[in-house]
Amino acid sequence: MSVLLTQRPLLSGRFGERLSRSLEYLRFKARSQNAIAAHNYVAAVISEQQKYAIYREMFPKEWACSTASFYTRGYYQKYSERINELFNLVNGKCFPLLDYWYNDPDNELDNFAIGPMNIGLCCEEIDFESIHISYAAAVVFYYPDDAWDFLNYRFQVSADDFPAISSDPHPDVWERDGNLFGHLLRLIDHSTGNPWLDNSCCQPADWFQFDRETIEDLSKEYNDALAAYEKLKPLDELIEADPRKMLSALIDFWNTGKLADDLRLILTKVEDLNDKE
């Protein structure tokens, strides 16, 4: 081992890259004199070349400075070190690509799934203490027993203090007129139109192709998803300040699709502030 370590500097830089390339060629010559192996190799080269183009276009400064090998395999062994570097850049600067399921060096990322940023209400145990208070409050429409237990513990309120909750929401609650209650209910209903928020562990994963357009779209939607949770903060503050009034208004909104006039003013003002941010 110590001998290998002392020899390692000789294998770095340009010489190391040429050696890796030569080894790749020898492996190719040894295994690839048949059409299927050659076909797979060409497909892999095209796939890698497309990723190099993405790297160079999306991260030109990092590309210019990079010394990562085009030939030596990286952590994800199906890809070169240079492509592994691209995966890490996307993960660090765009969205969490490598979290969740991608901890196996044998994973392929040509098509990938994204991890949900929302709670899977049907199969996850909800940790009420760790979620937004507004989100916890809206769980009364889906899992009333658990949600009322939490609200009772937190604000000393119970279901008996409020109007009965309709089994289904009023159709108007889904109208996108820019109020925070509607935003909250779309979020909890997984019907925002944002894949990070509408995905859940309970349904088959959506698969995304690793190309520039998809990466840019998912980056934008990831930031939108973060902003969607940021938008709940003012609503959390309003609930903390007057839980009975806000819970009552939320239940009325669910039942009738309407907001009390004073609340409409408050929630719309908060929404405007968020939009400006």
Add this chain to the structure above:
Amino acid sequence: MIDESPLELLIQETEQINPAILLAEQFMRRDAANLLSAEEIKRADEILHIGEMEIEMLQRHLTAFVRLPASPSVRIPPGF
């Protein structure tokens, strides 16, 4: 034409190497740091398609060949 044996038909076929093998050799000799142009990638995709068709055709022929009933030769090879 109809009197030709399968062997004669085979001999008459054009001899060629799967284009994917030739392209793989070509790719191996180029520097990966020199990125392929869009046209080169398009051309490579076309060659991949042709190569794939040829592989599938050969696999079909091989499957059919394996299903053929064995028939005894009129000549006994030396050593048997």
